[in-house]
């Protein structure tokens with residue numbers, strides 16, 4: 157059955173729960189997403205990879221040794237392997253080698269146990285969720301609370317999965333349509349660090365698209381073309397105009413908007429927000445985290461102040477590991 161979602165306008169800046177409320181629960185679990193809803197996030201961000209049987213699941217990467225208990229499961233010991241993904245070698249267990257049924261026997265664990273020790277209390281409790289389960293969670297939350305919270309899925313390693321005949325975009329577009337998000341004003345943004353899959357999605361869905369811009373490097377799919385440019389060139393005024401032909405905004409590493417100086421202190425805003433707006437693009441920034449090791453030196457202990465500086469710089473959206481902090485900073 158097709159779900160109907162009413163159009164909704166969120167007052168900027170939107171608060172995007174980065175991998176759920178991942179500062180307080182193991183990332184990419186229904187518990188992390190649920191807590192983000194309770195904290196007042198406007199959007200929930202699931203990173204998407206895929207199973208052997210073509211089901212979209214929520215993990216930051218397809219290697220699952222770091223965020224699940226797969227290493228302790230003797231029945232999967234033989235699945236440990238090495239793979240090259242987007243030019244880098246990884247050793248571990250990979251979602252595309254597991255059916256959904258197999259993946260559902262695993263339990264999530266905290267990625268950063270030394271930094272987020274309290275979260276390890278939840279290790280072993282939560283399943284790896286599917287993207288469809290996230291859409292159902294949001295649908296149920298809408299019915300229960302009367303509040304619409306959006307979804308902000310990221311396609312991970314699009315070229316890699318496409319080359320093994322497991323394209324993420326096929327089930328993604330199907331779910332976007334079935335759950336009522338195939339509209340320009342629907343509460344959804346689809347993001348990618350690659351460019352060609354966003355251009356392809358532009359032809360397949362009306363949902364809004366976000367070009368991610370990493371701190372260094374370039375879109376992986378450009379390695380398959382003659383394009384030798386970098387992400388930095390893609391956020392030049394000319395690059396932003398190019399992005400505006402297929403996407404609705406950029407999701408940038410936050411130093412592009414306010415760089416840090418050599419001492420690690422937050423400096424002055426760059427021209428990026430102004431340049432992007434001239435091209436009609438939204439600017440969403442990542443990632444805000446509460447812990448001092450992630451904060452500018454001059455703002456240690458003040459995660460809200462960091463966020464306020466970015467709001468003052470004119471950003472339209474904030475990816476936050478602790479949505480409660482971003483909601484409070486926004487006021």
Ligand code: G3P
Nearest residue numbers: 203310347368407442475
């Ligand atoms: O998608 C925005 C931000 O999450 C990008 O970085 O690596 O955390 O997915 P990553």
Ligand code: CA
Nearest residue numbers: 201202203310
């Ligand atoms: Ca992401």
